[in-house]
Amino acid sequence: MKGKTIRTVTLVGAILNVFLAVVKIGVGKVAGSQALVADGVHSFSDLITDAVILFGSRYWMAPADSNHPYGHGKFETLANVFIGLMLALVGIGLGWDSIETLSDTAPPAPGMLAFYAAVAAIVMKEVLYRWTMQKAKHIQSGALRANAWHHRSDALSSVPVAVAVIANAIFPSLKYLDQIAALLVTGMILKAAFEIIWPALKELTDARGSEEVEKRLVQLADEDGDIREIHAIRSRQTGGSLLLDCHILVDPEMTIEHAHGISERFKMTIITQMDNVIDVVIHIEPYTCEERLVNPCSLEERLHQQKNKPNR
The missing domain is CATH 3.30.70.1350 (Cation efflux protein, cytoplasmic domain)
Structure with missing residues (x-):
């Protein structure tokens, strides 16, 4: 029952991630928003963690055996570390790209289409976060909880994108707001990665409970x-x-x-x-x-x- 819930919730999230990633990257290219493209790449990175959970849950949900008398729960912990590391790598890559484009003399201002796409993404990913977290708490799944935070980080990362588009429309002389927004997205992604990796590392090193x-x-x-x-x-x-x-x-x-x-x-x-x-x-x-x-x-x-x- 627990394994079925994990796979069902993750599969729903994966389908939504594919849709949002395609929309964000496509609209970002058309509207000229680097931050929205970066956000779309972030959504694609969620697919990797979805795959880890979909296939990995079959191992860590397996009952205890002679080789693993305490069960296979540490596989879930390792999956959490992998999810966090993937998230951190995506954040570092996006941040590096944003810093490089700050040297551009006149980056184009993003269009309002990017704003509408960002707002739609915020709403959908926040709903997905709340649903996934509710299921994670109900079945006590650390990996599903980590994936829920992945959804929340995706929703939060769209907020600076929407703000940057509006600010650029009001203050067109401020040419680098989109790049700054992309850097804010990077910070949010790295924070989410740390909050996933640190508890998992403590668990792997047999740290005491609360x-x-x-x-x-x-x-x-x-x-x-x-x-x-x-x-x-x-x-x-x-x-x-x-x-x-x-x-x-x-x-x-x-x-x-x-x-x-x-x-x-x-x-x-x-x-x-x-x-x-x-x-x-x-x-x-x-x-x-x-x-x-x-x-x-x-x-x-x-x-x-x-x-x-x-x-x-």
């Missing part, structure tokens, strides 16, 4: 009457999902079977009540002075425990 994850885990442990303490919480991400491990302290007089039952119950509580957690490893420890970290024993407790410690 503080909210640990706080929620502590809260759930506090709500369980059989868990005396929780510590050594660790988290890492894979394909946008979370893998957790922690130590819980229980009554030292408890049987192993009873303690194991508590850990299994706590594991199910975490998976069902925390968003996007796919696995939890829980280490059970006795609630003794040697193991307590959050609430260290008082001197009286230590003496009492030492007194009641069985001889070996």
Whole structure:
């Protein structure tokens, strides 16, 4: 179901990207707008990321196997890095072209047709962004979320184009507004690329989850009457999902079977009540002075425990 949603949403986006890219480049050439042509190239670059998601989702949605016991989620993370790098390369290329044309002595002012094309593109890509992001949040897909931001960057990159055309019509003496608008598009594209690449790199290097994850885990442990303490919480991400491990302290007089039952119950509580957690490893420890970290024993407790410690 998740894979089908990813492919359907991406395919719709790809069809719209082809249409917009052809319109932007064609109108940009006719109307003499370098910024709109650059924007059209940006739309074509979206097709590459669409292809990565369409074909790559079949791999990262595959279930865990003997070679990948934690699943294939990292393939989705690698796809995010690729999407971000492609976006950055497009931005750098467009920026370079804009800087080169700033040396032109009298660049032609773009026509109003470029304005209408830019406004139409803004509306369509913003609608596509909102729809794609809504689907990405619903199925918890990092790659689909990255592609949604790709759509948003495409919509935002059309804004300076529209503004430059209007400004050129009002102030015809300002000859370089279109080139400046293209540079603004470059900045937006590079910012979007960074916002895609950076979280993906953190995920690939097993960076910890957010503080909210640990706080929620502590809260759930506090709500369980059989868990005396929780510590050594660790988290890492894979394909946008979370893998957790922690130590819980229980009554030292408890049987192993009873303690194991508590850990299994706590594991199910975490998976069902925390968003996007796919696995939890829980280490059970006795609630003794040697193991307590959050609430260290008082001197009286230590003496009492030492007194009641069985001889070996």
